[in-house]
Amino acid sequence: MELTNRCIVHIYKGEGKMLFVPIVQLENSHFFHPSEWYIKLSSEPENEEIGNSVRICINYLIDTPIIKCDSFEYQEKAPWRKESRYKSYNSFSNHNELICITKNGDAMEITATVRTGKRGICYNPVEEIILPFNATDEDIGNAVNKAFEISNRQ
Numbered sequence: 001m002e003l004t005n006r007c008i009v010h011i012y013k014g015e016g017k018m019l020f021v022p023i024v025q026l027e028n029s030h031f032f033h034p035s036e037w038y039i040k041l042s043s044e045p046e047n048e049e050i051g052n053s054v055r056i057c058i059n060y061l062i063d064t065p066i067i068k069c070d071s072f073e074y075q076e077k078a079p080w081r082k083e084s085r086y087k088s089y090n091s092f093s094n095h096n097e098l099i100c101i102t103k104n105g106d107a108m109e110i111t112a113t114v115r116t117g118k119r120g121i122c123y124n125p126v127e128e129i130i131l132p133f134n135a136t137d138e139d140i141g142n143a144v145n146k147a148f149e150i151s152n153r154q
Contacts, residue, residue, distance in 0.1 A: 007103040009057040011050075012080060013148060014096030016043045018050070021079050022057040024066050037064075038079040047141025054140050058103050098123045099147045106133045110143045112150035126154055 008023040020039040037060065039053045075081070075089070086092040093115060100111040100123075108131045113123035127150050129143045 007058050007061045009054055009101040011054075011099045011101065011144060012092075012096045013043060013099070015084055017041065017083065018043055018045065019079055019083055020053045020057050022061045024061060036077045036079070036082075038083075040083060045141075047145065048137045049141070050144050051135075051137025051140030054101055054108075054144070055137065058101075058108075061103075093123070097148060097151050099144055099151070100125075101144070103133065107131065108133050108135065108140065110140075110147050112147040112154075114151055114154040126150060 010019075010021045010023055012019040012021070018041045020041070022037070039057065041049060041053060045053075078089075080086070080089065080092045080096070084092050084096070086095070098113050100113060102109045102111070110129040110131065112126045112128075114126050116124045127147070129147060131139060131143055135143075
């Protein structure tokens with residue numbers, strides 16, 4: 001199935017782990033998770049393992065129907081809630097870094113972000129690394145780690 005909405009993978013890093021969360025962005029910019037499915041790795045996995053996890057998430061989005069849920073339902077089932085000790089996304093975001101990966105046609109955009117806002121709860125894009133979608137898992141992992149380095153320098 002060809003996905004007409006945007007495939008996005010959020011990678012959260014903190015608390016000794018990395019969470020890979022597949023997301024679909026619809027035209028009205030609301031996010032819907034296809035399910036409670038996600039990938040959890042240790043905080044320092046090999047580049048190839050990172051790239052493979054990104055590819056698995058994108059393929060999962062392409063192969064899985066979108067399940068719409070309201071924000072309350074999502075908050076109750078969110079991977080960050082299951083995998084952290086925090087009760088609110090605000091607290092979680094203050095202790096975890098975020099990298100966004102978007103499949104855009106035949107390209108993969110890896111975006112470094114930085115926390116902003118009064119309490120640091122918003123993630124704003126800082127820099128983008130663009131790779132071809134057929135890049136190796138090693139190259140994807142290198143780009144993700146570079147994006148985390150860029151985020152840390154901000």
